[in-house]
Amino acid sequence: MASNLSHSAQDYLEAIFLLADREGLARVKEVAEHLDVKKPSVVSAIKVLMRKGLVVHQHYGCLELTSEGEELAKEIHRRHQVLYRFLHDILGVKAEVAEADACRIEHHISPQTLELLVKFVDFTESFPERDKTPKWLDYFQRFAATGEAPPCLQDSSRGCGCK
């Protein structure tokens, strides 16, 4: 799976993937709107993706991913999702901001960071208690919101093992 794609090419690929997934097929105009660019920019980006065998597209027709393109798009989207979950679900960044940040950051994380982030999100979210939130995360979110220290730090210099 050769990934010699520029950041912008990755964005186009991901957009086509999301649109096709959601509505069955993707069109130039929709991609342009989704990425907030003009149509000629989409066309020239598509040429690159076609040359790499990631997209099929006949003149004046609609856009489809090849299976290789779809694999790659899924991988790209996976990064996006992990980042979003970390930013939104753990850090508590507002949804729209987390979404925008994930878009921009996704192109810049190394495989190692990605995998550790996946583990971190899994570790946090697979916590099995009733309330679905680990205590330390509760404490963090309270701390972030109010500056209030976790309860176990308030009463003595001794830790309580909760953090």
Next chain:
Amino acid sequence: MASNLSHSAQDYLEAIFLLADREGLARVKEVAEHLDVKKPSVVSAIKVLMRKGLVVHQHYGCLELTSEGEELAKEIHRRHQVLYRFLHDILGVKAEVAEADACRIEHHISPQTLELLVKFVDFTESFPERDKTPKWLDYFQRFAATGEAPPCLQDSSRGCGCK
């Protein structure tokens, strides 16, 4: 503090700041080496920074930040540091990789994410126990390394408050 700086301009500013901080002054050649670009690239980047009043530099002389440039550089560097601490100290990304990722990501995080990340790192690192590591983080790091679940999840369906 007008921050209409391109990503690359921010990199140059940060590099000058670090070099000047470390060695008293910065020179074109050093900046070039630090950023792994050629000298003419540095020269043209510096022109931009001079036009914005962030750097002083006389022909064939050495580089200095104005006070405004220094303010900005500190702010940029702060982002970098927070990211590095998160990636390295918490996620456990290898030092060189964390450094490289921080470099690239620093340009793409929103102020909101930055502040929450600061809080997250503070929350984690200001933990006062003897061993300097919160238990949950110990558990995460073990989980990341071995896939092993935290002890409190191994013996029953009941949580233990440690996570």
Next chain:
DNA sequence: GGAAAAAGTTAGGCATGCGTAACTTGGCGG
């Protein structure tokens, strides 16, 4: 003090990625 080396600069080229303006094409309504 002057030549050689090192540092800095300029000129000019290339790739990426976006834009506008002007065009072609495809499909729909009258």
Next chain:
DNA sequence: CCGCCAAGTTACGCATGCCTAACTTTTTCC
């Protein structure tokens, strides 16, 4: 069936940011 309009396309142009090659200036050191 034909004109019209929206969608798609092409042909530019511009900004950024890097490069190499060739130059000028400064520094070094014999």
